Each structure stands twice: as C-alpha cells, then as structure tokens.
Amino acid sequence: MTTRTSLQSRLGIGLTLGVTLLWLLGVTASGLVAQHEMNEVFDSALEETAQRILPLAVTDILNRENGTGNQTTPAMKDHDEYLTYLVRDQQGNLLLQSHDADPRVFGTLPKEGFLTTSTHRIYGASAVSDTLYIEVAEPLAHRREAALEAGLALLMPLIFLIPISLLGVWWIVRFSLRTVVEFQQSIESRGAGDLSPVVGDRLPKEFEPVSVAVNRLLERLHRALDTERSFTANSAHELRTPLATALAKVQRLKTQVQSNQLKTNVAEIEEALRSLSILSGKLLELAKAEGGGAISQNQHNLVPILAMIIADFEGQVPERIILTLPEREVNSFLDPDAFAILARNLIENAVKHGSQNQPVEVNLSANGTLRVCNGGKVVPADQLALLRNRFARSKTDANGSGLGLAIAEAIATGANIRLHLLSPATGRQDGFEAVLNLVDAR
Ligand SMILES: Nc1ncnc2c1ncn2[C@@H]1O[C@H](COP(=O)(O)OP(=O)(O)OP(=O)(O)O)[C@@H](O)[C@H]1O
Numbered sequence: 152m153t154t155r156t157s158l159q160s161r162l163g164i165g166l167t168l169g170v171t172l173l174w175l176l177g178v179t180a181s182g183l184v185a186q187h188e189m190n191e192v193f194d195s196a197l198e199e200t201a202q203r204i205l206p207l208a209v210t211d212i213l214n215r216e217n218g219t220g221n222q223t224t225p226a227m228k229d230h231d232e233y234l235t236y237l238v239r240d241q242q243g244n245l246l247l248q249s250h251d252a253d254p255r256v257f258g259t260l261p262k263e264g265f266l267t268t269s270t271h272r273i274y275g276a277s278a279v280s281d282t283l284y285i286e287v288a289e290p291l292a293h294r295r296e297a298a299l300e301a302g303l304a305l306l307m308p309l310i311f312l313i314p315i316s317l318l319g320v321w322w323i324v325r326f327s328l329r330t331v332v333e334f335q336q337s338i339e340s341r342g343a344g345d346l347s348p349v350v351g352d353r354l355p356k357e358f359e360p361v362s363v364a365v366n367r368l369l370e371r372l373h374r375a376l377d378t379e380r381s382f383t384a385n386s387a388h389e390l391r392t393p394l395a396t397a398l399a400k401v402q403r404l405k406t407q408v409q410s411n412q413l414k415t416n417v418a419e420i421e422e423a424l425r426s427l428s429i430l431s432g433k434l435l436e437l438a439k440a441e442g443g444g445a446i447s448q449n450q451h452n453l454v455p456i457l458a459m460i461i462a463d464f465e466g467q468v469p470e471r472i473i474l475t476l477p478e479r480e481v482n483s484f485l486d487p488d489a490f491a492i493l494a495r496n497l498i499e500n501a502v503k504h505g506s507q508n509q510p511v512e513v514n515l516s517a518n519g520t521l522r523v524c525n526g527g528k529v530v531p532a533d534q535l536a537l538l539r540n541r542f543a544r545s546k547t548d549a550n551g552s553g554l555g556l557a558i559a560e561a562i563a564t565g566a567n568i569r570l571h572l573l574s575p576a577t578g579r580q581d582g583f584e585a586v587l588n589l590v591d592a593r
C-alpha cells in the first residue's frame with residue numbers, strides 16, 4: 152500500500168476537522184454565556200414572582216379568622232407548576248403553600264435571598280418585620296433542560312456544516328488542481344522519445360517552477376542526445392575511412408609481393424585490419440545503443456524492416472534462415488535503426504554460433520514477439536547469465552568480440568524491453584533462443 156495520500160482528501164479532512172473543532176469551541180463558549188444570561192433571567196423571574204406573591208399571601212393570612220394553620224392555594228385549573236412556593240413564619244410553621252409545593256425541598260427554617268440545593272434554586276423574601284417569609288423554588292432540571300435545548304440548537308448546524316465543508320473543500324481543491332492534473336496527464340501520456348517542451352502556462356503560480364525545471368531538463372537531454380548522436384556518427388565516419396583505405400592498400404600490396412612469406416604476413420595484416428574494422432563498427436554500435444535514442448517519437452511498422460534484414464542475410468547464408476512474419480503490421484516505438492542493429496546482432500549470432508547444418512528460425516508474431524532460434528550445443532546456465540556483458544563469450548569456434556549481445560541488451564534496456572536468452576531453445580533439447588517483445592517499447 153502506498154503511504155502517499157491525495158492532497159484533496161488531506162485538505163478536505165483537515166479543513167473540515169478544523170472547522171468542526173472551531174465550531175465546537177464557539178458553541179461551548181456561547182453556550183456558557185447563554186447559560187449565565189439565562190440564569191440571571193430565571194433568577195430575576197424567581198425574585199419578581201416572590202415579590203409579587205408576598206403581599207397577596209400576607210393579606211390572605213392576616214384576613215384569616217383563626218389566623219394560623221396551613222392552607223393550600225387551590226389550583227384554578229389542573230396544571231404542572233414550574234415554580235412552587237411556601238409561606239412560613241419565622242419558626243418555620245407553614246402558613247400557605249402552592250398546590251404542588253413539596254415542603255421537603257425547602258430548608259427547615261426560612262431564609263432570605265438566593266439558595267441552590269441539589270435539586271432546586273430557591274429565593275426567599277420576608278414581610279411584616281421579618282415575621283412572614285415566602286420562598287419560591289424552581290427545579291434545576293428546568294434550567295438544565297433549557298440550557299440543553301439551547302446547546303442542541305447551536306450544535307444542529309454541524310450536521311450540515313460537516314458534509315458541506317467536505318464537499319466544498321473537495322470541489323475547490325479539485326477545481327484548483329485541474330490544470331496540475333492536466334499537466335501530469337500530458338507528461339504521463341507522452342512517449343519516452345518525445346522530448347518536446349511540456350505546456351505549463353495554465354498551471355497555478357506555485358507549480359510554475361516545476362514546468363520550467365522539467366522543460367529545462369528536457370532541453371538539456373535533447374541537446375545531450377543530439378551531441379551524442381552526432382559524435383558517434385562522426386566517429387564512425389572518421390574511423391571507417393582510414394581503415395577502409397588501409398585495407399584497400401594492404402590488398403593491393405598482397406597482389407604486388409612475390410615472396411610467399413611476405414604474402415602470408417600481408418594476409419595476416421589484412422585479417423587484423425578486417426577484424427579491427429568489425430570491432431570498431433561494433434564499438435560504435437554499442438556507444439550508440441548506450442547513448443539512448445532507442446525510442447522514437449512515433450510508432451513504426453517493423454515488419455518490412457525485418458524482411459529487409461533477412462534479405463541481406465540471404466546473400467551470405469542462402470536458404471538457411473526460415474522467416475515467419477505476421478499478416479498485419481507490428482507497430483512499435485522502437486527506433487527503426489536501433490531495431491535493425493538489434494535484429495542483425497541476434498540473427499548474426501544465430502548464423503555464426505548455431506549448428507551450421509541446422510536452419511535459423513526467425514519468427515515475428517502479430518503481438519510483436521520476436522524469436523530468433525538456432526540449433527547447436529546447449530550453453531550452460533552459468534555462462535548464459537553472463538553473455539550480455541561486454542566482451543563476454545562462451546565456448547565457440549566462431550570469431551567475434553563478445554559485443555553483439557551487449558549491444559542488443561543496451562537497445563532493449565533503452566526501450567524498456569526485456570531480452571530473454573534461453574538455452575536449450577523452447578520445445579527442443581538443444582540450441583539457443585533469443586526472445587523479446589517489440590511492442591513493449593516505450
Ligand atoms: N545464437 C547463439 N547460439 C549459441 N551461442 C550464442 C548465440 N548467441 C550468442 N552466443 C554465445 O554468446 C557469446 C556472446 O555473443 P555476442 O554476440 O555478445 O558476441 P560474439 O557473437 O561472440 O561477438 P560479436 O557479436 O561481437 O561479433 C558468443 O560468443 C556465443 O558464445
């Protein structure tokens with residue numbers, strides 16, 4: 152699993168959590184303020200009620216015929232009381248109570264002012280020279296219920312705020328990053344051989360340096376590859392010409408000398424010059440293959456190129472190569488020149504190192520798999536693993552410098568193709584097989 156997360160989800164979750172947290176802090180602060188204010192209002196109502204009822208209660212008690220004893224004020228209509236009250240004398244004797252009042256809620260002796268018990272908020276006031284006391288009680292549960300309702304009302308918007316914030320942030324980030332995504336897709340979709348500058352003029356300002364750096368890098372790469380190509384091409388020319396001239400001169404010399412001893416010596420020089428010429432050609436092919444350029448900007452059909460290469464070999468080894476080509480085109484990003492060098496090296500090996508009395512099979516399938524297969528002794532696995540290295544050769548009677556497979560491997564690697572070497576060949580007890588898929592090139 153990747154540890155990388157998307158900017159969109161990170162910002163969405165982070166900002167939503169932040170907004171929710173801030174909202175909760177705001178709700179707590181305003182809840183506390185609201186509770187404080189509500190308590191003040193409730194207290195003032197409690198006080199006001201006591202002050203209002205007290206004169207009525209005093210008149211009622213003083214007008215009684217027997218003067219003392221508890222009376223319960225009758226309820227006008229059946230109802231629940233939020234506020235209950237008691238009127239008592241200084242010794243705590245009950246004189247009057249509201250119909251729902253529970254005397255256990257109040258203290259044994261009446262007191263003036265505010266008092267909070269575990270269940271009630273009580274306010275006491277006195278009249279007639281502190282001989283009569285009224286106490287009004289309000290259940291704390293009532294206040295708590297009011298505070299809870301206010302808190303819930305403040306929390307309610309969170310239900311909408313969380314999804315709206317998530318959606319809003321997701322959309323804004325997506326909208327802001329769409330040009331970055333387009334930029335990323337344009338880089339991703341281009342072939343490895345496409346070194347033209349990337350278009351980044353619609354990118355947000357923060358990403359501009361990225362496109363500038365990418366383009367600078369592409370330009371440097373382009374220049375380096377061009378220099379490399381022209382250097383190898385020039386070197387090839389510079390080396391080939393003097394070698395060809397020397398070879399021609401030696402050949403002419405061979406016809407002019409009379410002595411057999413001298414003739415043998417000149418023939419040896421001719422042979423050395425010839426293998427030097429082949430070696431220089433292979434070294435230049437290797438330099439070219441390792442310098443990149445195995446990928447081209449466009450796809451090419453490689454079938455006619457392979458047919459042409461086989462036609463060349465037909466001149467050297469008539470009817471030894473059995474070629475199978477697909478009916479339809481095999482298009483690949485593999486550079487046609489690089490493909491020709493790769494195929495030529497593999498086929499040359501099969502012709503050169505394979506058993507001379509067995510055919511060489513070259514097979515290109517419609518899905519792009521190229522197989523070059525020949526008979527001959529099995530190459531031991533430990534040697535087979537080393538053959539791609541430069542100058543590595545296994546036991547063979549044929550001449551060579553040990554560079555052919557290194558060249559083929561460099562081209563395949565440059566085009567992201569895997570070159571498989573098998574010995575014995577597939578479905579046989581002996582022989583050698585090289586397999587690669589040309590359409591993998593990218
Ligand atoms: N088709 C093949 N059949 C059998 N052996 C092979 C085959 N191809 C390569 N080899 C073995 O792998 C070795 C390395 O091959 P490579 O093409 O790198 O060098 P080379 O053919 O000897 O020389 P060069 O290609 O530089 O002229 C060869 O010497 C040979 O022993």
Ligand SMILES: [Mg+2]
Pocket residue numbers: 496499500551554555556
């Ligand atoms: Mg070779």
